[in-house]
Amino acid sequence: MQRFLLVFSVLFSSLFHTQTRLNIIPYPQKVEFQNGEFNVNDQTAVKGVETSFEYQFFLNSLKQQYNLDLSKNKRSSRENAIFMTIDKKINDAVDYEITVDKKLILLKAKNKEGLFHGLQTLLQLIRNSKNGNIPAVKISDTPKFAWRGMHLDVCRHFFTVDEVKQYIDYLAMYKLNTFHWHLTDDQGWRIEIKKYPKLTQIGSKRKESMIGAYVDNTFDGKPYGPYFYTQEQIKEVVKYATERHITIVPEIEMPGHALAALSAYPELACTKGPFEPATKWGVFDDVFCPKDETFKFLENVLDEVITLFPSKYIHIGGDECPKTRWKECAHCQELIKKNNLKDEHGLQSYFIHRIEKYVNSKDRKIIGWDEILEGGLAPNAAVMSWTGIKGGVEAAKSGHFAVMTPGSYCYFDHYQGDPATEPNAFGGFTPLDKVYSYNPIPEELNQDEAKYILGVQANLWTEYILDFKQVQYMIFPRLLALSEVGWGTSDPKNYKEFEGRVINEFKTLDKMGVNYAKSIYNVSGKVISVNNGVAYELSTSQNPNGIRYTLDGTNPTVNSPSYQSPLPVSKSLTIKSAYFENGQLKSAISSQNFTISKSTGKKIILEEQPSENYSFGGAFTLVDGIIGNPRRLGKTWLGFQGKDVVATIDFGQKTSFSEVYFNTLDNKGSWIHFAKSAQIFRSDNGTDFKMIKEIGKDEILSANGKIRLNVGNQNSKYLKIKIENAGIIPAGNPGADSKAWLFVDEIGAN
Known part of the structure; x- marks a missing residue:
């Protein structure tokens, strides 16, 4: 039996020695793994300034989180003990240091704040230990930002x-x-x-x-x-x-x-x-x-x-x-x-x-x-x-x-x-x-x-x-x-x-x-450009083999197709996806509608870039086949403050179309206003453009921002659209005298 325990101990020690990362957030600046481990148990003594808040905080945290009362352990030996101390000689570039070996844990800090940070790290080490066994390690740590x-x-x-x-x-x-x-x-x-x-x-x-x-x-x-x-x-x-x-x-x-x-x-x-x-x-x-x-x-x-x-x-x-x-x-x-x-x-x-x-x-x-x-x-x-x-x-x-x-x-x-x-x-x-x-x-x-x-x-x-x-x-x-x-x-x-x-x-x-939010467990989707079109790439923080999807709008089940690679989207459809584990649904069901037009997935260039706060996928967002939800300003809209949207779409070859569409928003409380006007242009060489349609504010208002324009029978390689920002917000509106926001989503051509 003793030989078995000895072999197990060596294997366990070896496991910690080869460990490369600790389960600590935020991760320390410097971590050096040593051989062995320290066991925190009900006989462990804690040494420090007993009247200090930091000392009492640590003991109280151990009692509340692990029902471990170490306050009565008053031994003075340097075995099975946790020492915490303020060391004025510690390197000025160091907030705290923790040294863990088989006999003791030593926490040194240059001041009480550093000591508190070190105790938070130590509490995480204990939380993430197995039966109180902490790997022998030396941590030297300090924050980058004040x-x-x-x-x-x-x-x-x-x-x-x-x-x-x-x-x-x-x-x-x-x-x-x-x-x-x-x-x-x-x-x-x-x-x-x-x-x-x-x-x-x-x-x-x-x-x-x-x-x-x-x-x-x-x-x-x-x-x-x-x-x-x-x-x-x-x-x-x-x-x-x-x-x-x-x-x-x-x-x-x-x-x-x-x-x-x-x-x-x-x-x-x-x-x-x-x-x-x-x-x-x-x-x-x-x-x-x-x-x-x-x-x-x-x-x-x-x-x-x-x-x-x-x-x-x-x-x-x-x-x-x-x-x-x-x-x-x-x-x-x-x-x-x-x-x-x-x-x-x-x-x-x-x-x-x-x-x-x-x-x-x-x-x-x-x-x-x-x-x-x-x-x-x-x-x-x-x-x-x-x-x-x-x-x-x-x-x-x-x-x-x-x-x-x-x-x-x-x-x-x-x-x-x-x-x-x-x-x-x-x-x-x-x-x-x-x-x-x-x-x-x-x-x-x-x-x-x-x-x-x-x-x-x-x-x-x-x-x-x-x-x-x-x-x-x-x-x-x-x-x-x-x-x-x-x-x-x-x-x-x-x-x-x-x-x-x-x-x-x-x-x-x-x-x-x-x-806490469990969003990272959900299946997330990203539209990518593939062969002058689009595909839908699915991912999860879990095993990707657990992703199931459907293309007909029905909810996926454990028997639905297993995701293997990005799903080509060549026609309008609804993709639903979810993560399954051991035959059980483990995530929310994600749903994405696609509206495919002749501009979907094509090369697009914006003359002015969207605001950093509302840039999401950049220009490609406007040709990714996804129509934005006006009630949820998530990742499907681009926002421009005080700027016009001037977008040029390259079809790749001469393409016939007779309709151009886009959506714009009105949400005056957030300084978002409908576009003032819009102009549509065509070109065969990407340099010389001819205007083929223009609409004003009244038409945009009457369409409630959902613009569908008949542009006649066109056949060109390039399509340009200019959507004019409302400009300076007029008196009587929230944010008056400030630059208006213009929100735009998909630009489509059929």
Whole structure:
């Protein structure tokens, strides 16, 4: 029997020795495997500063997660022990070090924050061990980025103190260190300000809420609120986060997104009102008026906010501020003239500069969304780059710090799987692999400029997130990808290996009762170009041999054809697919309709590229055979802000056609407008084009954006279509004076 145990022990030790990766997220910077293993058991002693939060946190975590109470083990020997210590001599480039051998685990860190990060790694090692056996290993680790953030909007939908603490726990588990708390907006004011009690008496509630897709324009008819956090609750949450080495950055929106505040204090607006907290989502014309009493109000609010939050940065919003009211306001126009400002964008810069000067006087700094660049950036301001990477690049090149949070990679209110199988979301398509592929350092920056990139953050806006279970669903597992991107150890080339660690981590989330998205289990489809046509490529995080599909619109069963290679699509049809394991359905059933035309799969060139946030498959999206769903702005639409769509399709040979079609959207609350006009052209050489059809706005409106044009009998090699953007949004519309969005999907020819 002893010989058998000895052989088994050698084999098991050999297994750990040849192991190449640990199930840890985010993955450490340096891992060296050794021989042997350490067993954590009920006799293991834990040595450290017993009065410290970190020491007690570790013991409590072991007790809660594994029913392992090590608090009574007081032995002083260096066997079967876990030592944690602050070592001031540790390399400055190292956050923490863990050494595991057969006798003990030694965790060294240069400060308490590093110690806490090391304990999170150690807890993951224990969670993923077999019977408490941890492989002998040496880990040397440190984060790449100083700002590893996650945002939560509590204005559109409110979450309790306990839920916010849970949110902070998730950040701490995966070594994120910044919680961006979005506390004020048009739909609700969520922080008690003692000097202005009406902010919460009036501004923390609304008469009803928009429900369903935005285009439905329907409401629930139910009063919402009053919901807000008292200052004592704020202090409680700040303390909770600080103990876990997480900085809370509060956001107080200005000068736009101010309806909840103006409802309480209408004298701060350019017009007399009355106002009420918004029941719809979107952007509204009524904003703070830049007059002395407004600045005094905001300074008093900021005084109380700064007292509550010790963070170096105070977020002042600055995004999506329509200039309509300022253009019509005599005071604003006089202010522009008096201060030699160029225009209303200059007035926004004046507003931000004035607020920054006050915040700086309190020994704090401001950070704002990238619109604070309008009219010139305030001297010490940092930029949160959300509309793309351009704002971050501009800030860094001018010597300002920036946090990268582009919507195309970091907006977790976007769909993460097939929109047809997902809960209603704001729009967009940001799956796990796309989050993991993000590099926060823009290629446009040189080495010195890159130093101004503080880090990365993901945002969770909650227009369509009704409860905390859905919060969990939207952030998990994407938060795991974000954590590894922020830590600096992500490698898109090894995504499948990361995906395996994510699936392993699901066991922990299951034990915690987290309602995470299982989208990566579903079969995903990608349209690819094949032989001047298209094919549908299916994939899954599981064994691809388990994919079953149908081509006739019926639901697949275990007896349906097994997927082997991309499915050619030469005619209009519906492909349904699902993943089966051991004869059982293990995924949602994915469905994709194809509408095939003579332009499907052909070469297409766009003169202007879509916005980074709505670029998806690029130009090919317009000829992939998929008609977009106007109720779900997922991966089938391309979005262009302030730009026309000019697309040239090369049929490859002279082709006859008599109809051209495309779809465009109208969703004014999100600044999306129907096209102003469209022109169709033909050519035989790709250089000389002749216009064969033109339509105006009235025809587009009457067709409700679903354009079908009879162009007569044509026969040409090239087809060009120009779809004209609505331009500057006119007064009376959300986002007035800003560039309109143009959304377009499939361009077909028959």
